[in-house]
Amino acid sequence: xxxxxxxxxxxxxxxxxxxxxxxxxxxxxxxxxxxxxxxxxxxxxxxxxxxxxxxxxxxxxxxxxxxxxxxxxxxxxxxxxxxxxxxxxxxxxxxxxxxxxxxxxxxxxxxxxxxxxxxxxxxxxxxxxxxxxxxxxxxxxxxxxxxxxxxxxxxxxxxxxxxxxxxxxxxxxxxxxxxxxxxxxxxxxxxxxxxxxxxxxxxxxxxxxxxxxxxxxxxxxxxxxxxxxxxxxxxxxxxxxxxxxxxxxxxxxxxxxxxxxxxxxxxxxxxxxxxxxxxxxxxxxxxxxxxxxxxxxxxxxxxxxxxxxxxxxxxxxxxxxxxxxxxxxxxxxxxxxxxxxxxxxxxxxxxxxxxxxxxxxxxxxxxxxxxxxxxxxxxxxxxxxxxxxxxxxxxxxxxxxxxxxxxxxxxxxxxxxxxxxxxxxxxxxxxxxx
Amino acid sequence: xxxxxxxxxxxxxxxxxxxxxxxxxxxxxxxxxxxxxxxxxxxxxxxxxxxxxxxxxxxxxxxxxxxxxxxxxxxxxxxxxxxxxxxxxxxxxxxxxxxxxxxxxxxxxxxxxxxxxxxxxxxxxxxxxxxxxxxxxxxxxxxxxxxxxxxxxxxxxxxxxxxxxxxxxxxxxxxxxxxxxxxxxxxxxxxxxxxxxxxxxxxxxxxxxxxxxxxxxxxxxxxxxxxxxxxxxxxxxxxxxxxxxxxxxxxxxxxxxxxxxxxxxxxxxxxxxxxxxxxxxxxxxxxxxxxxxxxxxxxxxxxxxxxxxxxxxxxxxxxxxxxxxxxxxxxxxxxxxxxxxxxxxxxxxxxxxxxxxxxxxxxxxxxxxxxxxxxxxxxxxxxxxxxxxxxxxxxxxxxxxxxxxxxxxxxxxxxxxxxxxxxxxxxxxxxxxxxxxxxxxxxx
Numbered sequence: 001x002x003x004x005x006x007x008x009x010x011x012x013x014x015x016x017x018x019x020x021x022x023x024x025x026x027x028x029x030x031x032x033x034x035x036x037x038x039x040x041x042x043x044x045x046x047x048x049x050x051x052x053x054x055x056x057x058x059x060x061x062x063x064x065x066x067x068x069x070x071x072x073x074x075x076x077x078x079x080x081x082x083x084x085x086x087x088x089x090x091x092x093x094x095x096x097x098x099x100x101x102x103x104x105x106x107x108x109x110x111x112x113x114x115x116x117x118x119x120x121x122x123x124x125x126x127x128x129x130x131x132x133x134x135x136x137x138x139x140x141x142x143x144x145x146x147x148x149x150x151x152x153x154x155x156x157x158x159x160x161x162x163x164x165x166x167x168x169x170x171x172x173x174x175x176x177x178x179x180x181x182x183x184x185x186x187x188x189x190x191x192x193x194x195x196x197x198x199x200x201x202x203x204x205x206x207x208x209x210x211x212x213x214x215x216x217x218x219x220x221x222x223x224x225x226x227x228x229x230x231x232x233x234x235x236x237x238x239x240x241x242x243x244x245x246x247x248x249x250x251x252x253x254x255x256x257x258x259x260x261x262x263x264x265x266x267x268x269x270x271x272x273x274x275x276x277x278x279x280x281x282x283x284x285x286x287x288x289x290x291x292x293x294x295x296x297x298x299x300x301x302x303x304x305x306x307x308x309x310x311x312x313x314x315x316x317x318x319x320x321x322x323x324x325x326x327x328x329x330x331x332x333x334x335x336x337x338x339x340x341x342x343x344x345x346x347x348x349x350x351x352x353x354x355x356x357x358x359x360x361x362x363x364x365x366x367x368x369x370x371x372x373x374x375x376x377x378x379x380x381x382x383x384x385x386x387x388x389x390x391x392x393x394x395x396x397x398x399x400x401x402x403x404x405x406x407x408x409x410x411x412x413x414x415x416x417x418x419x420x421x422x423x424x425x426x427x428x429x430x431x432x433x434x
Numbered sequence: 435x436x437x438x439x440x441x442x443x444x445x446x447x448x449x450x451x452x453x454x455x456x457x458x459x460x461x462x463x464x465x466x467x468x469x470x471x472x473x474x475x476x477x478x479x480x481x482x483x484x485x486x487x488x489x490x491x492x493x494x495x496x497x498x499x500x501x502x503x504x505x506x507x508x509x510x511x512x513x514x515x516x517x518x519x520x521x522x523x524x525x526x527x528x529x530x531x532x533x534x535x536x537x538x539x540x541x542x543x544x545x546x547x548x549x550x551x552x553x554x555x556x557x558x559x560x561x562x563x564x565x566x567x568x569x570x571x572x573x574x575x576x577x578x579x580x581x582x583x584x585x586x587x588x589x590x591x592x593x594x595x596x597x598x599x600x601x602x603x604x605x606x607x608x609x610x611x612x613x614x615x616x617x618x619x620x621x622x623x624x625x626x627x628x629x630x631x632x633x634x635x636x637x638x639x640x641x642x643x644x645x646x647x648x649x650x651x652x653x654x655x656x657x658x659x660x661x662x663x664x665x666x667x668x669x670x671x672x673x674x675x676x677x678x679x680x681x682x683x684x685x686x687x688x689x690x691x692x693x694x695x696x697x698x699x700x701x702x703x704x705x706x707x708x709x710x711x712x713x714x715x716x717x718x719x720x721x722x723x724x725x726x727x728x729x730x731x732x733x734x735x736x737x738x739x740x741x742x743x744x745x746x747x748x749x750x751x752x753x754x755x756x757x758x759x760x761x762x763x764x765x766x767x768x769x770x771x772x773x774x775x776x777x778x779x780x781x782x783x784x785x786x787x788x789x790x791x792x793x794x795x796x797x798x799x800x801x802x803x804x805x806x807x808x809x810x811x812x813x814x815x816x817x818x819x820x821x822x823x824x825x826x827x828x829x830x831x832x833x834x835x836x837x838x839x840x841x842x843x844x845x846x847x848x849x850x851x852x853x854x855x856x857x858x859x860x861x862x863x864x865x866x867x868x869x870x871x872x873x874x875x876x877x878x
Contacts, residue, residue, distance in 0.1 A: 068475040068476075069472055069475045069476075070471070070472075070475075348539040348540070348542040348543040349480075349484065349539055349542065350478045350480040350481070350539040351480050351481030351482060351483075352478060352479070352480065352481060354481050355481040367481075367482070371482075371484065391478050391543070392543065
């Protein structure tokens with residue numbers, strides 16, 4: 001059995017799965033249940049400054065996007081940071097940490113962008129015995145309108161400044177949680193590093209309106225006929241998160257930075273993908289909110305199983321393995337030529353590949369009178385759309401052509417050497433091949 | 435004297451009213467909205483979908499299921515009714531397992547097709563429950579068409595013609611319209627008097643008059659109709675039944691399965707309907723299964739279907755055979771009746787084993803006797819009462835194209851016409867297509 005023990009910034013946990021700062025980690029009761037279920041750590045629901053806590057709406061906080069059979073693919077929320085008094089949260093955190101010393105417990109914090117506010121709360125958090133803090137610079141709704149959350153995360157200078165204060169007044173790891181509601185995520189990540197952050201975590205939720213009620217014309221979730229954008233999360237946002245994580249992992253200014261991956265982690269596979277793109281651990285929320293804490297059993301067993309199959313004995317061996325393979329489009333090998341191939345034994349003859357290719361792509365699939373679908377190599381550009389729309393996993397595959405074969409589409413021989421756009425004759429900016 | 439199921443002879447009241455009510459509720463209950471949503475989500479929206487090809491009425495099945503997915507079951511129903519105005523009944527009685535659902539790619543993929551029939555019922559029931567009729571009549575054409583027989587073919591033809599602006603008079607020999615929908619379909623498939631409700635709904639298009647108790651040869655003649663109307667559509671069904679060639683076949687207790695089924699459909703009180711203790715149904719088609727299952731549901735203790743060939747040759751689909759088996763009906767194959775024994779009334783049927791060696795069916799000489807106080811003959815219906823002068827194709831009215839008979843101005847469709855399977859859905863398609871052809875003929 002592969003060892004799933006995680007050591008992120010010196011914070012140990014029995015596995016790399018933390019529950020993200022969110023509704024599931026808002027109070028002692030939930031967190032104890034999570035730890036009993038086997039979660040490696042939690043990032044406690046974001047704490048605000050001393051004083052009367054924020055209030056939440058009293059109507060629906062969530063909206064959803066569904067796939068077939070009402071499978072939840074995306075969740076949107078307009079809940080704010082914890083609406084319970086600071087003292088109550090701190091007391092509970094201290095109790096839980098004392099009872100579960102082997103689990104990671106991180107305090108998420110969001111207070112106004114003033115040094116005094118941070119200076120005031122950090123010692124109190126430290127007293128709880130929490131293993132570290134996460135700065136919530138990502139929340140896109142409600143708090144951002146008060147100059148916190150993503151309002152800070154969208155200004156790299158603020159990130160750097162607040163991070164610096166935290167490093168000054170707090171002696172344990174500082175993680176900066178980034179918002180995706182920004183053009184270039186490398187900038188805030190670099191700012192966090194400049195401020196001394198030990199790690200970044202991303203992504204926080206994405207500005208979103210899940211739907212519009214066509215009777216009332218109110219956005220959903222609707223509060224008394226009005227709606228506001230919320231934060232989007234769940235399986236649907238994973239590709240965005242993976243891309244942003246990879247940008248930070250390979251950018252010069254942020255390369256090598258510790259990353260806690262967040263965004264649609266639903267199964268072990270998602271976690272393995274985040275880790276391979278440079279994350280030291282992952283944080284989960286929507287999957288737990290959809291299916292309950294028990295999913296940790298599949299998340300841990302699955303990751304362990306896959307690592308055993310691959311011969312990896314620790315998480316560290318997986319971290320960043322995919323990063324060298326993330327490149328810019330211009331460096332992709334234009335001499336790599338593939339063709340779609342349909343396995344007739346697996347084909348159920350739905351014809352979706354045909355419709356997709358014929359109507360929207362390259363007219364590279366033929367249909368016979370008895371519904372046999374075949375790829376026309378002369379037309380196939382290997383776009384992969386047929387693979388993507390086929391309901392049968394593995395029925396259509398992309399097969400690489402061998403060197404020396406002639407691509408019937410172009411009439412050209414498949415060349416052995418790597419060649420990309422930077423040297424392509426069609427590129428007006430092409431550099432002369434050496 | 436034994437009571438209930440054990441009572442000898444053909445008697446009523448074998449089961450309590452409550453048991454009978456429970457037995458004759460919907461065999462396949464309608465889908466609830468959640469069930470429909472789950473079932474609809476399984477459709478892949480295939481290209482040139484095989485289910486549509488398999489549907490005799492060419493309903494755009496992927497479209498209507500997508501409309502259910504998109505939370506518009508009434509729009510889905512309009513898609514269905516565009517092609518098949520009796521889509522509500524077809525959703526209940528179509529042998530989908532040999533039509534659309536057999537062709538479904540998920541049958542290929544997982545052995546579990548999309549539940550097209552039940553989804554169709556969900557859509558059509560939703561629209562019909564709203565009391566709406568989804569079509570408007572075109573401007574009157576002042577043309578009139580006579581339709582003979584108010585079964586599925588006649589109704590479909592009449593509706594389409596009325597929609598196109600023609601006036602239609604339907605002559606129906608029976609007291610009620612509906613044909614086999616009313617008198618033939620298994621009661622557990624068409625509950626709550628659905629056949630009549632569907633006709634009432636269909637007639638909302640306007641322009642259709644139904645004269646019941648009015649049959650060809652009984653005051654009306656084809657010649658007269660041809661003279662008085664701009665076109666005639668014959669949908670007279672198969673009124674005759676094949677005779678059972680077995681010694682003693684005239685004994686009491688031997689009757690036609692179609693009559694028995696009709697009695698069940700028309701019964702005011704099932705508890706008053708007599709049924710045998712030991713029922714034997716002769717035949718292998720849908721009528722045989724319906725009669726056998728109904729007998730069982732009425733409380734017969736033992737019900738046997740006796741069919742002269744093997745299971746694969748049965749007209750009833752495997753699904754229907756399994757339905758019969760699940761209701762406790764025994765299916766005996768490769769046996770043919772040779773004699774009915776009993777003193778005045780049937781008591782036993784003697785069956786001879788058969789073999790199909792060499793292609794022709796022959797008796798082996800070995801026989802078996804099965805207790806039978808009621809014997810129901812389901813060995814096929816035949817054309818009866820077809821007007822003189824029409825060319826026949828085998829035992830049915832010969833047609834070319836969209837139901838054109840050998841007589842100018844006369845079309846035919848449904849079971850009485852040659853070609854196509856004897857199914858409700860096929861009859862609807864033929865009626866509809868004949869209507870379009872009549873319309874083209876009347877307007878050019």
